[in-house]
Amino acid sequence: xxxxxxxxxxxxxxxxxxxxxxxxxxxxxxxxxxxxxxxxxxxxxxxxxxxxxxxxxxxxxxxxxxxxxxxxxxxxxxxxxxxxxxxxxxxxxxxxxxxxxxxxxxxxxxxxxxxxxxxxxxxxxxxxxxxxxxxxxxxxxxxxxxxxxxxxxxxxxxxxxxxxxxxxxxxxxxxxxxxxxxxxxxxxxxxxxxxxxxxxxxxxxxxxxxxxxxx
Amino acid sequence: xxxxxxxxxxxxxxxxxxxxxxxxxxxxxxxxxxxxxxxxxxxxxxxxxxxxxxxxxxxxxxxxxxxxxxxxxxxxxxxxxxxxxxxxxxxxxxxxxxxxxxxxxxxxxxxxxxxxxxxxxxxxxxxxxxxxxxxxxxxxxxxxxxxxxxxxxxxxxxxxxxxxxxx
Numbered sequence: 001x002x003x004x005x006x007x008x009x010x011x012x013x014x015x016x017x018x019x020x021x022x023x024x025x026x027x028x029x030x031x032x033x034x035x036x037x038x039x040x041x042x043x044x045x046x047x048x049x050x051x052x053x054x055x056x057x058x059x060x061x062x063x064x065x066x067x068x069x070x071x072x073x074x075x076x077x078x079x080x081x082x083x084x085x086x087x088x089x090x091x092x093x094x095x096x097x098x099x100x101x102x103x104x105x106x107x108x109x110x111x112x113x114x115x116x117x118x119x120x121x122x123x124x125x126x127x128x129x130x131x132x133x134x135x136x137x138x139x140x141x142x143x144x145x146x147x148x149x150x151x152x153x154x155x156x157x158x159x160x161x162x163x164x165x166x167x168x169x170x171x172x173x174x175x176x177x178x179x180x181x182x183x184x185x186x187x188x189x190x191x192x193x194x195x196x197x198x199x200x201x202x203x204x205x206x207x208x209x210x211x212x213x214x215x
Numbered sequence: 216x217x218x219x220x221x222x223x224x225x226x227x228x229x230x231x232x233x234x235x236x237x238x239x240x241x242x243x244x245x246x247x248x249x250x251x252x253x254x255x256x257x258x259x260x261x262x263x264x265x266x267x268x269x270x271x272x273x274x275x276x277x278x279x280x281x282x283x284x285x286x287x288x289x290x291x292x293x294x295x296x297x298x299x300x301x302x303x304x305x306x307x308x309x310x311x312x313x314x315x316x317x318x319x320x321x322x323x324x325x326x327x328x329x330x331x332x333x334x335x336x337x338x339x340x341x342x343x344x345x346x347x348x349x350x351x352x353x354x355x356x357x358x359x360x361x362x363x364x365x366x367x368x369x370x371x372x373x374x375x376x377x378x379x380x381x382x
Contacts, residue, residue: 035321097294098360099367114373128369149294175366194366
């Protein structure tokens, strides 16, 4: 009995280690930087150590908690509240126009928004670009540039402005992309900091869709 | 005299983007690199000896943490935040020019046409000055925006101070 239990635990640990290594390899493949004049398949990242901020550096304490509500303006100047999406599985994705990994993640989110729309999924992008709120002319330009960027990226979900206004409530979001997965009851069931493998995002979406009772 | 380099950076010193950059994130664990750890350090010089009235180039050395890259002074995409020097020179020092190194070009395989011009490792920013006799303190900061392969961090400033002894 004890031997069988020990073997089961050992097998579980080995399986976890393999999955973890697989995930890390996938991340490296996705986000490799290569010299601009290198032939296809070349590998010479300027960040040879991979990620400076190890994935082990983050485990969000918000997991399992109710998502903090917010009301922010969208690109059209209308107020949008997280609470208005209660009953839906929601992804809250913090991103910025200057964030390269965000540009890799956004097309995945667009596809996933389309793929899971029928099951009620709602993605919300929260932009973290600086806004000069005291300078109307600059603010206008900044909002227009964010809107232009969203258009160029063909973002098909709401983009809200001013992440700074809610960052503290969401754990001090200080690295991008940071993505939260929320179930139909408004509970955060998963989160990622930095670009996660697409498979992990899909898995987290499924957690959000199954984590609360359907409305 | 206050000098904002280049183009007089209408941008004031940024506190470091959104959130609270100096505040430890609640989910950070010790022992790992973190978003709040120094990403770029000013190495040297702390002091330079120059001949008064003669042009002198102060070579300011910075170290970018392993695993990170920052945009160069001339990023190739409009949305990217360039590395810039915002320096304040005292009376008696004239800053003639500031020169940044060229960036190295990289690209993500998924976006081969969108090249990045970035700095890694150690970089040298050269400030050409002419100083009057006396001791002068040049103060300022290097503004940068860093990323690793999966994550980007809000813009930061690393302080710079160089004592200029002109004789």
